Amino acid sequence: MKNSIFKTFLLLMVPFGILAQESDSLTAQIQLKTSVEATTVPLNREVVYHIQLSWLGELDRYRIVDVGEPAVSNLELQSSGSVNKIYTNPDGRNYSLKRISFYFKPLGMGMAYIDGVSIQYEDAETGHKGTLIAQRLGVKITDPVQETNGSDIGKNIIIAAAVLFLLVVLFSVYRYFQQRNKAQSAQQAQPTLEEKYLEELHRNINPSAETVGQNVLRLSKLLNSYLTDKLHIDSTLPEEELGQRLQNAGARAEIVEKLAAFNKKAELNKFAGEDMETADFHLFYDTVEQLLNELNKERAVVTG
Structure with a gap:
């Protein structure tokens, strides 16, 4: 009786082990990476958040379910965009990359958070479906930085022009003395x-x-x-x-x-x-x- 129960348990566990191995293998073929461009951002600047998916094969190998807007705190979404790229590895195989970027406006000083996202995908060749999960990311919002206005630009142009003029004058004076010294040297080289x-x-x-x-x-x-x-x-x-x-x-x-x-x-x-x-x-x-x-x-x- 005990032997029959043990055999039945083994028969039930084998399919689950196969499915687990298959899921790990498929998951390893597509990778998820999330990041922010800066972990410290002034209040009057944008927080830029990237979701990057990459896999071996063509771009149409995987179908990605619409990611949607990530849940955030102390941030407000301003815009988003995506880009697809394909590379060729040294071994001749194609490597695909899908990048989705979100641009957030900080609402106040302190910590801001972007909750972890879960992305569903489907392998177009095998029909396998899976989910990738990213961790939560935090950004420190600091005091705003001084904005550059039109008057500052005008002042900078005037300063740059003055510096350029001074350099031209100095170069002209240098050339004058250089030519004079050459003339004196040539004159001194001639016997009196x-x-x-x-x-x-x-x-x-x-x-x-x-x-x-x-x-x-x-x-x-x-x-x-x-x-x-x-x-x-x-x-x-x-x-x-x-x-x-x-x-x-x-x-x-x-x-x-x-x-x-x-x-x-x-x-x-x-x-x-x-x-x-x-x-x-x-x-x-x-x-x-x-x-x-x-x-x-x-x-x-x-x-x-």
Whole structure:
């Protein structure tokens, strides 16, 4: 008797176990997820609530019964909408998604709640029906935030325009100084007139050479050429005028006097054949070199 009762109990339990396994398998194929976009929302902003259903297969695999408006507290429904999407997994199978969104207006500060929803579905292939249940969600409603009005937008535009104008001015000033520095660098890279004549003096005239007469002619020619290029004059000017021109250009009176003496002896050497002492030539060579160096420094000070 006991054996027959036990066998009967087993026969009754087997179908229930099969149904339970089948229900779990089918439920696992379609998934429900609910969420809110923010768990803390200001009083003057919207609470956005999403219901998302997803499954493997085409969009028409499952028929979803109309979800309807969820029960809420401290909230008021403003609008709702839904979207359907389909994706392809890396293994080539389709993955479907149905998303329903609700937009609520908070009614007061404190906690607001969206009750759990139950969604009924039907498998279009097998005819199986089931229900998915979501949990209750809470949202904290906080103090309202300041609204941006038209006057604020106008102020922001004015501020942005002023900042942009200031940036343009600063960039223009930067470009001006950059170009000026480039021009000064290019100018400094070019040798000055004095530097050119100093190089020629050192290259073409050797104070230690025995032919003092030839050196006197070269030095006199170099000095006349420099005065012509620098002051548009030559050493044949009257001594007083020549000295005044040189001093105006920055030459010291001592150097001017030495150059005047050199011109006199150079004229005697050229026209009367009177030789110049080697020591005198060295003195005049140094005087011309000193003149070029001092006027070159004077030019650098004026330019800087």
